[in-house]
Amino acid sequence: xxxxxxxxxxxxxxxxxxxxxEIVEKQAGTKGLALVGIQRRGVPLARRIADAIExxxxxxxxxxxxxxxxxxxxxxxxxxxxxxxxxxLPFDLNGATVVLVDDVLYTGRTIRCAMDALIDFGRPRxxxxxxxxxxxxxxxxxxxxxxxxxxxxxxxxxxxxHVAEFDEVDEVSIARQLPASDASxxxxx
Amino acid sequence: MTxxxxxxxxxxxxxxxxxxIDVDVVTWPEIELIMRTTDEMKGILARPIRKVxxxxxxxxxxxxxxxxTRTRVSFETAARNLSADVVSISTATSSVTKGESLVDTVRxxxxxxxxxxxxxxxxxxxxxxxxxxxxxxxxxxxDGWHAHPTQALLDxxxxxxxxxxGDLRGRKxxxxxxxxxxxxxxxxxxxxTAAGADLWLCGPATLLRGMDxxxxxxxxxxxxxxxxxxxxxxxxxxxxxxxxxxxxxIQRERMQGGLLPSLREYAARFQLNAERxxxxxPDAIVMxxxxxxxxxxxxxxxxxxxxxxxxxxxxxxxxxxxxxxxLLAGAHEAARGEAAR
Numbered sequence: 001x002x003x004x005x006x007x008x009x010x011x012x013x014x015x016x017x018x019x020x021x022e023i024v025e026k027q028a029g030t031k032g033l034a035l036v037g038i039q040r041r042g043v044p045l046a047r048r049i050a051d052a053i054e055x056x057x058x059x060x061x062x063x064x065x066x067x068x069x070x071x072x073x074x075x076x077x078x079x080x081x082x083x084x085x086x087x088x089l090p091f092d093l094n095g096a097t098v099v100l101v102d103d104v105l106y107t108g109r110t111i112r113c114a115m116d117a118l119i120d121f122g123r124p125r126x127x128x129x130x131x132x133x134x135x136x137x138x139x140x141x142x143x144x145x146x147x148x149x150x151x152x153x154x155x156x157x158x159x160x161x162h163v164a165e166f167d168e169v170d171e172v173s174i175a176r177q178l179p180a181s182d183a184s185x186x187x188x189x
Numbered sequence: 190m191t192x193x194x195x196x197x198x199x200x201x202x203x204x205x206x207x208x209x210i211d212v213d214v215v216t217w218p219e220i221e222l223i224m225r226t227t228d229e230m231k232g233i234l235a236r237p238i239r240k241v242x243x244x245x246x247x248x249x250x251x252x253x254x255x256x257x258t259r260t261r262v263s264f265e266t267a268a269r270n271l272s273a274d275v276v277s278i279s280t281a282t283s284s285v286t287k288g289e290s291l292v293d294t295v296r297x298x299x300x301x302x303x304x305x306x307x308x309x310x311x312x313x314x315x316x317x318x319x320x321x322x323x324x325x326x327x328x329x330x331x332d333g334w335h336a337h338p339t340q341a342l343l344d345x346x347x348x349x350x351x352x353x354x355g356d357l358r359g360r361k362x363x364x365x366x367x368x369x370x371x372x373x374x375x376x377x378x379x380x381x382t383a384a385g386a387d388l389w390l391c392g393p394a395t396l397l398r399g400m401d402x403x404x405x406x407x408x409x410x411x412x413x414x415x416x417x418x419x420x421x422x423x424x425x426x427x428x429x430x431x432x433x434x435x436x437x438x439i440q441r442e443r444m445q446g447g448l449l450p451s452l453r454e455y456a457a458r459f460q461l462n463a464e465r466x467x468x469x470x471p472d473a474i475v476m477x478x479x480x481x482x483x484x485x486x487x488x489x490x491x492x493x494x495x496x497x498x499x500x501x502x503x504x505x506x507x508x509x510x511x512x513x514x515x516l517l518a519g520a521h522e523a524a525r526g527e528a529a530r
Contacts, residue, residue, distance in 0.1 A: 067229070069229075069243075070229075070233070070241035070242070070243040070271075070515070071241060071242055071243070072243075073242075073245070084225065084226060084229045086229065086232070087232060116242065117241075120236065120237075120238040120240070120241070121236060121237065121238075122237070
């Protein structure tokens, strides 16, 4: 099996910069904005978006990390318990416009869990969604406000998002699913 | 490397035990998994809404054949914090008073939909019998003199939380009181020797019976992963330079068996009072699993002193039990074939 590269490191960087502009444009500024990355790979992506916004707006947005493990509805279906990775929301959610950040948007179930989790911490004024890859196949009525790249896929394919923070390189690739041999983690879906 | 989630790079340890009846079958990496999961549960308890949907729709039944306030309420609070449905059976008001056997009761509760059975029983080993007939998960809330795994795990968690560096290796832990009849002491022997603590069990010789043989059997490293421990009736030796001092309840009914001449004599020789506890390190912590007989095994001023972490133990108990309910509920179908142990 060979992974087919669909985004290079440069393309990821440009997509992040574009998303950062879109977020600020939609909000007409940075007031009230906060970024929340979904563990694991959403967290470094949220930081990079904050870096980009800081660069062009001169304003550092608060960045949080959200773990949705306890909000999943498939506890009895997964072979191994998902490893809990920690939630850290170092700002007041009440009244904030929260941009959820994740690497891949697929069925939408992760995002539903993330919204449930977020709302347990307070009452944001609005929740928006930014993803690096939208691969389709939604099972819930959820769509992203900001998308790095739309990638038509089949359900048999796996999208691998690699970020330098965890995987040494920045790259997105796509592969055909292999039966139960690849257990490399949360970035694969 | 970013500071986020270093644990994710550690080898992933899953939870494979269908039941938790004692900590003797739990490996150190599994204990670490419980401790990490407990950290997360403590995070939930610090939130404005202390509840997550992890066990939404799962049914937890508590079946207590012995009196208990803190353990039962702790389990039920833990289950509710995870959004489980809780059924609480107290045998004093159940068909058990009509002579129903444990096996029949467990089968009935399963037929009524119980998925996780938290039980306490006066007979050592009773949860093993329950696990043989129950289709779900059995979580031991204390059986006879045998085991009280959730207490040992919350004790370990509380020690790690209060000791600098969170490491028990080489730390001296003194457990003082009625060791002989204590399921808390027995489960703590497993976890604390696995943690590498310098464990001392102390009490009157009549309440240590058999413990010296256990200690001798382990002294040569007979059980992989578990170190040796000490048994003594010399309270000063047990407490000297201790990092952790734990008192155990002296049960009044022990007087009738002639194991203790009087509570007053026990208190005179073994009570954890300010003078004795001063033998321990200046920053030593004082623990007690409760319920306390203040003035017998522990002096009231010691129980409420700045060194006491007794209320921390109670609070941590909820988080540890949330972690265990969560891990057991997620134990995969593959674990279904696992025998009771």
